[in-house]
Amino acid sequence: MSARDKWENYKEHEDKLEPCKYCGGTARVAGTEFNGKIFYGVFCETPKCINNTSEYLSRKRAIEEWNRKQRGEKKKYSTMEDVLEVWTRWEREAGQ
Numbered sequence: 001m002s003a004r005d006k007w008e009n010y011k012e013h014e015d016k017l018e019p020c021k022y023c024g025g026t027a028r029v030a031g032t033e034f035n036g037k038i039f040y041g042v043f044c045e046t047p048k049c050i051n052n053t054s055e056y057l058s059r060k061r062a063i064e065e066w067n068r069k070q071r072g073e074k075k076k077y078s079t080m081e082d083v084l085e086v087w088t089r090w091e092r093e094a095g096q
């Protein structure tokens with residue numbers, strides 16, 4: 001397997017998103033740039049469905065968070081990184 005195939009496999013696996021638990025719709029990852037950093041969030045593509053995740057500095061993390069939420073699992077993360085991300089989001093929202 002070439003490095004490129006491995007990468008494609010990895011990407012495919014990484015982006016495996018559970019369907020939306022409310023409408024069964026397809027989910028998508030979106031990155032937003034803010035202060036030179038990219039924040040990743042996952043949202044449901046169905047118009048008017050507001051199911052989404054918080055935004056994270058890690059794309060993988062946003063995907064994990066989405067999948068966890070759709071399966072109805074309890075929050076798995078409670079690290080300093082989480083707290084910093086929440087603060088960053090608050091600052092961002094306050095600045096708007």
Ligand SMILES: [Zn+2]
Pocket residue numbers: 020021022023024025044045046049050051
């Ligand atoms: Zn939905």
